[in-house]
Amino acid sequence: MNGTRDKPPQAGAGSLLMLLLKGALIGMSDSVPGVSGGTIAVLTGTYARLITAISAFDLQALRLLSQREFSAAWRHVDASFLSPLAGGMLCGLLLSANTVLFALEHYPVLLGAFFMGLVLGALFLLRAEYALATPAGMVLFGVGAVVVGGLAWLEPVSGEASNGRLFLAGAVAISAMLLPGLSGAFLLLLMGVYEPMLAALVAFDLAPLVSFAAGCAVGILAFSRALAWLLSHFRAQAYSLIGGLLLGSLLVIWPWRFSTSPTPVWPTDYAAAGLEAQLGAAVLCGLFGLALVVGLQQFFESQKTAAKQQN
Numbered sequence: 001m002n003g004t005r006d007k008p009p010q011a012g013a014g015s016l017l018m019l020l021l022k023g024a025l026i027g028m029s030d031s032v033p034g035v036s037g038g039t040i041a042v043l044t045g046t047y048a049r050l051i052t053a054i055s056a057f058d059l060q061a062l063r064l065l066s067q068r069e070f071s072a073a074w075r076h077v078d079a080s081f082l083s084p085l086a087g088g089m090l091c092g093l094l095l096s097a098n099t100v101l102f103a104l105e106h107y108p109v110l111l112g113a114f115f116m117g118l119v120l121g122a123l124f125l126l127r128a129e130y131a132l133a134t135p136a137g138m139v140l141f142g143v144g145a146v147v148v149g150g151l152a153w154l155e156p157v158s159g160e161a162s163n164g165r166l167f168l169a170g171a172v173a174i175s176a177m178l179l180p181g182l183s184g185a186f187l188l189l190l191m192g193v194y195e196p197m198l199a200a201l202v203a204f205d206l207a208p209l210v211s212f213a214a215g216c217a218v219g220i221l222a223f224s225r226a227l228a229w230l231l232s233h234f235r236a237q238a239y240s241l242i243g244g245l246l247l248g249s250l251l252v253i254w255p256w257r258f259s260t261s262p263t264p265v266w267p268t269d270y271a272a273a274g275l276e277a278q279l280g281a282a283v284l285c286g287l288f289g290l291a292l293v294v295g296l297q298q299f300f301e302s303q304k305t306a307a308k309q310q311n
Contacts, residue, residue, distance in 0.1 A: 016084050018303060022046055023088020025296075029118075030089070030177055031096040031185055031198070037089075038180035039122050039246065043293055045300050046085060048231055051178065053078040055228035057221055094201070112255025113282035117289025119253060122180065123246050125297050130243045131236035140237055144244020152251040152264055154190055161193045163211040169193045170215025175223040180242045186252055255282060 022044040030037035041047040056077045064073035074080070103111050131137030161169075169191045177184035188194040193212075200208040230238045254264040256277065267277035 018300075019046075019081065019084040020088035020091070022300075023085040023090075024092035024095070025088075026085075027089035027092025027094075028096040029092075031093055036180050036245075036249065037177050037184070038242075039119065039249075042126065042180045042242075043122055043297055043300075047180070049078065049081060050085065051224055051228045051231060053082045054178075054220055054224040058225075109255040109278045109282050110285045112253050113285040114289040115253050116250055116255070117286035117291075118293050119246055119249055120286070121290045121293025121297075123243065125293065126239065126243060126246070129236070129239035131240045132243075134236075136237055137240035140241040141244040141247070144241045144246075145248040146244075148245050148248030149251040150248075151186065151190065152254065161196045161208065163208070165191070166193055166197070166208050166211040167215035167218075169197075170212040171219030172215075174216040174219040178220070178223060178227055179245055 022041075025044060026037040026040045026046075029040045038047065041050055061073055061076050064070075064076060130141060132141060169188055172191070173184035173188050175184075176187050185194060188197060196208065197212060199205075200212075227238075251264055256267050256270055257264050258273070267279045267282075270277035
């Protein structure tokens with residue numbers, strides 16, 4: 001990524017609002033364990049451009065800033081796209097942080113079923129991107145499914161969330177958030193820092209937030225460049241891996257599991273234990289999530305078509 005980018009087309013108020021909405025959806029999904037903001041970025045058509053924009057925070061950007069070429073630096077990092085998207089993500093994250101703990105505590109089965117519907121919709125909509133006709137594509141798809149699916153059997157870490165642990169958690173989680181199907185929030189849960197970070201965000205407790213943000217900065221700058229290179233040179237193989245990650249995440253999101261164990265169980269096991277499986281309502285929530293993904297994809301595609309016709 002040498003040199004500055006060509007100047008992007010000027011965004012109107014409608015385009016800015018659309019980016020804010022897409023960012024809010026990404027931010028809200030990133031706070032839910034098991035759900036990937038990268039998945040929502042793919043569905044909203046912002047994924048590849050987002051990865052490219054993040055990876056553009058490099059030495060070239062620093063050089064332009066040091067030479068006070070601010071307009072060129074702005075174009076280089078695609079800030080006209082990244083700024084409203086990031087603003088929407090922050091708004092979505094703040095909104096979700098105040099509601100997600102309540103939903104997880106009182107409606108975990110319905111929430112999990114809803115997000116399973118979202119992931120199934122993503123798997124369906126991305127089917128043309130997978131290279132499953134090739135051995136490499138099939139292997140990558142399987143590896144992605146096994147790696148993420150295996151996370152469903154891991155026990156969360158316990159203990160105090162120190163600054164060093166928060167830094168490491170930030171670096172790992174933000175890298176995961178860039179990958180569709182791999183939930184950064186779920187990894188935070190496994191590392192034992194999910195609830196402390198949500199509480200710090202709601203209370204605006206600066207000390208843990210700064211440690212976590214520093215880890216995020218290191219992780220996102222390092223991992224985004226590798227991911228941008230893979231998407232540029234091995235797009236079909238990368239999306240095959242992404243498809244596997246999405247498939248494996250279904251086990252992570254699976255809503256029926258006992259509080260004493262992370263292992264997924266069947267709804268019938270809930271009934272045997274005297275718990276309400278809420279199977280009918282869960283199916284409806286899953287179908288709603290699936291329909292929402294398809295509807296959002298069609299909506300964003302229609303907006304893209306309309307924008308092209310205006311240019």
